[in-house]
Amino acid sequence: xxxxxxxxxxRTSVRLGDQHTIGALARVHGPLLGxxxxxxxxxxxxHCEHLLVAAGAGAGTTTxxxxxxxxSLSLGASVTFLDTARAHRWALGLPRAxxxxxxxxxxxxxxxxxxxxxxxxxxxxxxxxTVFLTEQLGSLVQGLRQYWNLTRPESQLExxxxxxxxxxxxxxxxxxxxxxxxxxxxxxxxGLLDESLSEVFPTRVISGSATLWARLAPTVWFVPxxxxxxxxxxxxxxxxxxxxxxxxxxxxxxxQLAGGPAQKTKADKTQGR
Numbered sequence: 548x549x550x551x552x553x554x555x556x557x558r559t560s561v562r563l564g565d566q567h568t569i570g571a572l573a574r575v576h577g578p579l580l581g582x583x584x585x586x587x588x589x590x591x592x593x594h595c596e597h598l599l600v601a602a603g604a605g606a607g608t609t610t611x612x613x614x615x616x617x618x619s620l621s622l623g624a625s626v627t628f629l630d631t632a633r634a635h636r637w638a639l640g641l642p643r644a645x646x647x648x649x650x651x652x653x654x655x656x657x658x659x660x661x662x663x664x665x666x667x668x669x670x671x672x673x674x675x676x677t678v679f680l681t682e683q684l685g686s687l688v689q690g691l692r693q694y695w696n697l698t699r700p701e702s703q704l705e706x707x708x709x710x711x712x713x714x715x716x717x718x719x720x721x722x723x724x725x726x727x728x729x730x731x732x733x734x735x736x737x738g739l740l741d742e743s744l745s746e747v748f749p750t751r752v753i754s755g756s757a758t759l760w761a762r763l764a765p766t767v768w769f770v771p772x773x774x775x776x777x778x779x780x781x782x783x784x785x786x787x788x789x790x791x792x793x794x795x796x797x798x799x800x801x802x803q804l805a806g807g808p809a810q811k812t813k814a815d816k817t818q819g820r
Contacts, residue, residue, distance in 0.1 A: 613635065627644075713739070
């Protein structure tokens with residue numbers, strides 16, 4: 548069955564200090580994604596499920612991931628930033644935040660995290676949750692494979708152990724308190740998983756071409772035109788797409804919301820990316 552997308556009137560910006568945003572934050576239990584029609588708040592579910600943001604350059608991926616990470620920290624989750632692009636240095640030194648930018652460190656951390664997964668189901672509350680955030684899932688996988696090919700000892704393993712660990716965390720993590728919030732503009736990661744990303748990531752936030760929609764939301768037959776307005780995206784869960792304007796936080800606002808000291812940054816002057 549295919550689903551059409553309703554045309555909706557949306558705000559052109561959703562900022563932390565706006566009254567409509569404050570009201571929306573008071574009505575949700577999980578991190579706020581943004582506001583839909585008539586200021587309807589759209590938020591991440593309380594269930595420990597992966598979320599994928601698939602949008603082109605300038606669409607607001609970095610800003611949305613920043614907002615979700617800051618809110619996750621404020622709810623008591625531990626957040627590990629797999630940040631090879633160094634786009635989330637605002638989180639350095641925050642409580643419960645681990646920031647990794649070097650492939651060697653990311654390689655070792657993923658293997659350790661997969662090894663440490665509990666063998667039984669654990670509670671998925673935010674205070675018991677570990678969130679992994681990465682801006683470019685496809686580029687991360689490619690980088691880990693290149694790192695392994697260049698540095699591996701004499702081994703019969705063709706696939707990077709870190710990529711194997713990443714696959715384990717994606718497959719088994721939700722039932723064991725591990726959640727990924729990932730950006731991936733291409734909507735595909737060759738050789739990572741047997742399932743499509745639409746099956747691995749129950750919640751997808753999309754802004755892009757018809758090809759991208761076909762990969763990540765194949766039941767949506769009417770593809771909305773791409774918007775030039777940063778933060779104008781659609782969230783898809785269970786095949787039902789909803790248009791929204793995403794929440795925008797500056798780096799200083801993100802640090803404050805996450806419980807850390809404010810630090811003025813150059814990025815704040817341009818309201819982030």
